[in-house]
Amino acid sequence: MKAIYLTGFMGAGKTTVGKRLGEVLQLPVIDTDAYIEQQVGKTIAAIFAEEGEEAFRAYEREVLKKLPTEHVVITTGGGIVIQEENRQFMRKHGIVIYLHCELHELLQRLGDDATRPLLMENKQKKMKQLFEQRLPWYHEAHITIDTTNRTVDDIVENIVLMLKSSRI
Ligand SMILES: Nc1ncnc2c1ncn2[C@@H]1O[C@H](COP(=O)(O)OP(=O)(O)O)[C@@H](O)[C@H]1O
Numbered sequence: 001m002k003a004i005y006l007t008g009f010m011g012a013g014k015t016t017v018g019k020r021l022g023e024v025l026q027l028p029v030i031d032t033d034a035y036i037e038q039q040v041g042k043t044i045a046a047i048f049a050e051e052g053e054e055a056f057r058a059y060e061r062e063v064l065k066k067l068p069t070e071h072v073v074i075t076t077g078g079g080i081v082i083q084e085e086n087r088q089f090m091r092k093h094g095i096v097i098y099l100h101c102e103l104h105e106l107l108q109r110l111g112d113d114a115t116r117p118l119l120m121e122n123k124q125k126k127m128k129q130l131f132e133q134r135l136p137w138y139h140e141a142h143i144t145i146d147t148t149n150r151t152v153d154d155i156v157e158n159i160v161l162m163l164k165s166s167r168i
């Protein structure tokens with residue numbers, strides 16, 4: 001089976017849903033952010049603060065190409081779709097699943113979160129701006145699942161059904 005890439009905005013549940021999906025499908029799960037943190041030896045926040053966003057995007061691009069492309073669930077960072085070569089790579093080598101979530105719920109889910117450096121200031125305004133900019137890129141996925149107001153188990157069940165019926 002080709003790699004399953006979960007994409008979507010910060011707070012869409014990629015990391016959380018991916019873990020559960022891996023258990024259900026009995027596939028290993030790799031989170032690109034966790035992988036980068038381990039390789040670089042710093043948190044994502046420290047990478048942004050000390051090396052800047054460009055350096056982080058370079059790590060993200062390199063890691064994506066290094067990871068396996070078969071029998072794996074890969075949970076990506078929300079900004080992976082910014083780079084066209086990442087979008088092309090994921091579409092070519094795997095099944096891309098976009099976890100959609102409405103902005104109002106994303107804001108609720110990330111209300112108290114302080115781990116995402118892009119949302120440290122003007123959270124509401126920044127989220128809306130990034131969300132609208134990225135939406136067309138997320139929609140390049142093979143499969144879209146709406147996660148708004150749904151439980152993790154319900155979302156995973158929906159993904160499994162979609163995978164069974166898709167011919168990708
Ligand atoms: N379906 C869901 N319903 C409610 N809360 C969720 C759901 N999925 C994830 N969350 C919560 O939202 C936050 C962000 O989830 P996370 O998996 O880190 O998202 P992402 O990796 O897409 O940024 C976490 O606190 C998580 O528990």
Ligand SMILES: O=C(O)C1=C[C@@H](OP(=O)(O)O)[C@@H](O)[C@H](O)C1
Nearest residue numbers: 009010011033077078079116117
């Ligand atoms: O959307 C983004 O640009 C980012 C999303 C984060 O991952 P999550 O989507 O898992 O929060 C993380 O990669 C970094 O803070 C940048």
Ligand SMILES: [Mg+2]
Nearest residue numbers: 014015076077
């Ligand atoms: Mg995540």
